[in-house]
Amino acid sequence: MTDPKNFDVVLFPDPVLRRETEEITAFDDELKSVVEGMFERMFESQGVGLAAPQVGLSMRLFVLNDEGDRDKPERNLALINPTIKSFGGRKTSHEEGCLSLPGVHADITRPEKCVVRHFDVDGNEIEKEYDGFVARIIQHEYDHLQGVLLVDRMTPTDKLRNRPAVDELKAAYRQHIADRS
Ligand code: CO
Numbered sequence: 001m002t003d004p005k006n007f008d009v010v011l012f013p014d015p016v017l018r019r020e021t022e023e024i025t026a027f028d029d030e031l032k033s034v035v036e037g038m039f040e041r042m043f044e045s046q047g048v049g050l051a052a053p054q055v056g057l058s059m060r061l062f063v064l065n066d067e068g069d070r071d072k073p074e075r076n077l078a079l080i081n082p083t084i085k086s087f088g089g090r091k092t093s094h095e096e097g098c099l100s101l102p103g104v105h106a107d108i109t110r111p112e113k114c115v116v117r118h119f120d121v122d123g124n125e126i127e128k129e130y131d132g133f134v135a136r137i138i139q140h141e142y143d144h145l146q147g148v149l150l151v152d153r154m155t156p157t158d159k160l161r162n163r164p165a166v167d168e169l170k171a172a173y174r175q176h177i178a179d180r181s
Pocket residue numbers: 097098099100140141144
């Protein structure tokens with residue numbers, strides 16, 4: 001594993017973003033340093049959420065801060081082994097981006113509320129209803145744990161509009177692989 005202090009954001013179409021993720025079983029210091037490193041990377045990258053596969057780890061964990069503000073740690077959430085139990089409220093559409101898909105933006109329709117059962121970093125089990133922007137971030141990050149990306153949820157119109165950015169990412173990845181070998 002990369003040192004959590006040096007986490008980089010994995011870009012589409014790296015296959016780690018599609019890999020199956022595993023439940024976390026040890027709530028230890030290593031987990032705490034992974035969570036810390038993920039928050040650090042998220043804030044550095046000016047994101048509001050980051051899932052473990054995005055730093056190359058196939059683990060069921062994501063972090064978020066709906067204001068993307070490191071000076072508001074009270075808004076930090078780390079969800080470990082999350083399960084979405086139910087959805088509620090209206091369905092709303094809102095533009096989303098993703099740190100693994102720079103330059104790609106799409107209007108995604110999601111329910112405005114969700115009930116999630118998860119653990120915190122100390123291993124306490126929590127079941128809670130989230131709504132608004134936090135619920136949207138949770139659903140986006142939860143998708144990452146299932147290997148689902150924005151490109152899978154886009155409308156045909158958004159797909160067409162984002163094609164140049166997606167093609168550019170694919171070309172950059174091919175180059176990255178070629179450079180490595
Ligand atoms: Co994302």
